[in-house]
């Protein structure tokens with residue numbers, strides 16, 4: 001698919017991986033809807049970075065767990081750009097790191113609500129308008145190997161991977177659906193000691209930059225013969 005002139009919603013693009021995806025799309029002439037829930041100033045910064053590449057942007061504050069807010073985001077996108085070609089379900093939270101027996105109902109619900117139900121709500125609302133296009137879900141290595149945050153985060157990402165496969169089956173051939181499973185990504189929040197420990201776990205001796213994930217998303221959007229795939233971006237960490 002040629003990206004130039006297409007319309008994309010990138011959830012959770014105020015910062016981190018979502019921002020990098022928004023900017024990579026902007027560089028390729030995509031009209032970008034920048035979604036976020038709280039971080040007004042950072043979302044405006046993402047919009048500024050996108051516009052520096054000549055892209056049209058729409059900034060929408062909408063909590064992905066709130067169907068009414070999501071519906072309004074979709075309606076505003078249609079009103080402004082006339083359609084939706086691309087959805088990137090990136091919004092996510094880590095939740096509190098917990099051992100299985102420590103996870104409270106609140107911990108579980110908070111993480112599953114954003115990472116899994118939120119992605120589904122946005123997808124459902126977008127699908128009322130997307131007749132042809134691409135969806136990419138940002139999962140995690142935790143959805144494959146269980147990770148270190150806790151069962152709530154692992155289950156949310158494992159669920160997102162399963163959701164990707166289900167949607168790919170049902171929406172082909174008009175809409176292709178894939179997921180990316182990043183290992184640790186340097187979004188500026190990891191201290192040096194943790195970075196050093198994480199670097200040693202990958203074959204590349206590095207942790208990913210947000211742009212590494214964004215480039216993988218671009219590959220999946222441009223390619224028209226990949227659907228129902230989960231692409232690992234973890235420096236070979238899962239190889240035995």
Ligand SMILES: NC(=O)c1ccc[n+]([C@@H]2O[C@H](COP(=O)([O-])OP(=O)(O)OC[C@H]3O[C@@H](n4cnc5c(N)ncnc54)[C@H](OP(=O)(O)O)[C@@H]3O)[C@@H](O)[C@H]2O)c1
Nearest residue numbers: 012014015016017036037038039063064091092140184185
């Ligand atoms: N960083 C990593 O090492 C890593 C590894 C594997 C997978 N991932 C996944 O990659 C995605 C992005 O992670 P990141 O590290 O870039 O996170 P981040 O820097 O914390 O950014 C998260 C983004 O999601 C938004 N968001 C959170 N809750 C939301 C909600 N309810 N509705 C709408 N937007 C919401 C945030 O906006 P507000 O600030 O406005 O709330 C922010 O823009 C997540 O799904 C994460 O699970 C990250």
